[in-house]
Amino acid sequence: MNRRSFLATTAGFLTASSAGCLRLSEQESGTATPSEEGTVTGTESVEGTTTPTEEESDTDEEGPGDISGAPMFKYDAANTGTSTGETGPKNAVEEQWSYEIGERLYRPPAVVDGTLYFGTADANVYAFSAMDGNVEWSHDPTDYSDLIVSTPAVVDGTVYVGTDAGTMYALSANAGTERWKYHAGGLLRSPPTVVDGTVYFGTVDDGVYALAADDGAEQWTYEVGLSVYSSLAVVNDTVYIGSYAAVSAEDGTEVWSGNSDVTQPPTPAVVDGTVYVTRTYVVDGDFVGRVYAVSADDGTERWSHQKEKDIPRSPAVADDTVYVGCNDHHVYALSTADGTEQWAYDTGAKVDSTPAVVDGTVYVGNDEGTLYALSTDDGTEQWSYQTGSPLSSPVVVDGMVYVGTEDGTVHALSEQ
Template sequence: MVKESRRREILSVLGAVGASALAGCGTPSDGETNSQDSGTAGPWPMYSVDAANVGSLPDQSGPRENITTQWSFRTNDEVYSSPAVADGTVYVGSSDKTVYAIDAESGTETWAFDTDGVVYSSPAVVGGTVYVGCHDTKLYAIDAESGEQEWVFSEPGNNLWTPAVANGTVYVGSWDNNLYAVDSESGEQEWLFETGGVIQASPAVADGTVYVGSDDDTVYALDAESGTEQWTLQTGGFVQSAPAVVDGTVYVGSHDDTVYAIDAESGEEQWRYEMLGSLNSSPAVADGRVYLGNIDGFVYAVDAATGEEQWKYRTDGYVSTPAVVGDTVYAGSRDNSVYGLDAESGEVLWTFETGSRVESSPAVADGTVYVGSDDQSVYALTEE
């Protein structure tokens, strides 16, 4: 079992490294985020934008042509972590066991926080605090300005993944098969829910419900306050994709090579779309489309209401969770590149080559794409 879990961890690093993570308690309509916490500060404060993991900012814009490197920041090991951007600072983890705060404009280090394990997790920045899971079995709360530890929640022997933060609670999955709800102020456990398998992706939180996938091939819906099970849906493979929740529908991928659309209230399947490989990454949803990066090397766009394919674009490697900003889709690939694609047609607008595989998911803020690479660097990409 240990060897199998480690194999699945390696498979999951690209998109489920989040594995996920918020204004209002309802699911967002196009152009709205679902932060569910007035303390959220920033255009991309956590994995896939918010606690509902929508992965999109339709009313914003990002670079579409003449791409240049605004800056690159060097860590001491691979950067799988997906950056978060808040209050003019980029927060990101590294396999060098460190969480970094980087000035978004200049690329200079603001602070560095040392842990005892690799940091695959994407940080979540809410209310002046950075929350991040780590492979030293700990969930950290770090002061966003100073880099000082506020508290630590630990589950010995069990790695913790990307958290989602909503309404004063941090939700985080673990290798011990449990989803934990932790008070964001004190770090005290509020409840735990045991699934039948390892949780290796960020949960999604919307309308008072937490949605999470597990290696027992199941998607769970839990009451956000109590942890009580609301419904489950069985897929044909283990679920390391972070769910995205938009307009009353849960979109999630599975290792049965399928993405599912599920009614958020009842748990009934609405449609499914089959691809050519397992889906670890999280869907991004914008303007009536679901965008997917897959192990088969394709970026897909499918109709959010019907699941019908709109277009697909092939890269030469495993594709990370996409980010959709305005009329552009951004995604990283294990072919060492970051892509900008037209959201309507799938036409490639630009590519940017790094020194190694791009397993980090892009974050986009103020016209700049921030993304990590296995070449040990974080890049800020913008138009000339």
């Protein structure tokens, strides 16, 4: 049973015995209550080593198989922020369900085979039913201070997620039981990228790690010299650490490095031999943002595009266009060829959200809690929805939009 012993009440909501209180908002389809069997507790591990856990029962050994939906941050290992196989609502939406955790949701969930996987600021990993928001299970790490701010990766029946205590966990996707964990040390806010049986991630103490996905054994490490908060892109047997460096996915040997003015490697999107990143600079006391395109082969700059306010989140890249949100209140579409602006849309507030691009629509939120759906062709607004709290980045799967908020609520939206 989780430290926050869950009490299901007749009022149809959930409370917890600790300060990190959880409660469910009412749903048309009923209320969601996690069962005692669905909550699990971790065990201690030694720094720099992997701690395997006991063998699991046959009932939870097999998790989701074929990868579909959004199995990791920004959909894929290239961090494109788009999925050609998904559809999303193009007309006005309504709330299908919501779940109030009560702790800030920093990044979007992973969505695989009808389940949402979230890491939260209340030190839990949650699995929700994508259909009705029922809590399928939750996992509470051993260390109560294990803040979880990164998007999990869900591949071959295993959930991989890092914590602020510097631990990477591997959990059963079906039940949340712990399979192994690896303590790297330092804050681990880099969403993991899982490719060909290897888990790649960075840490705030300047390391990049590659672990075996099946047992957590360390395969190699690479010292960046900078804090790595961002997700790594893994494309064509190469790991891209923002626009700062590229290393071999097999053994971590350096392919190229540069951009010495980078203080924190941003999350890269790698498409057709080009790495796209955003960066924020201070110019005459003001923050300005730039979008860069560099060669994936050697890191040489191809073009850059500057805005007069900072661009806090990473780009999405689809159909020869780069999409970014900016703190000048706009969403911009830029040409991948030379960075020229194709269109701009004014949301009326800072855009601290990474766009998701699905089926001809850009989904993005602003700091006033409004989620927008914009046409990729010209930025025309298709619909907007007000949540009342600043938004994390949305994810769009199977015609639904899922988004978390600063006040700790998960919203599931569908077309009316």
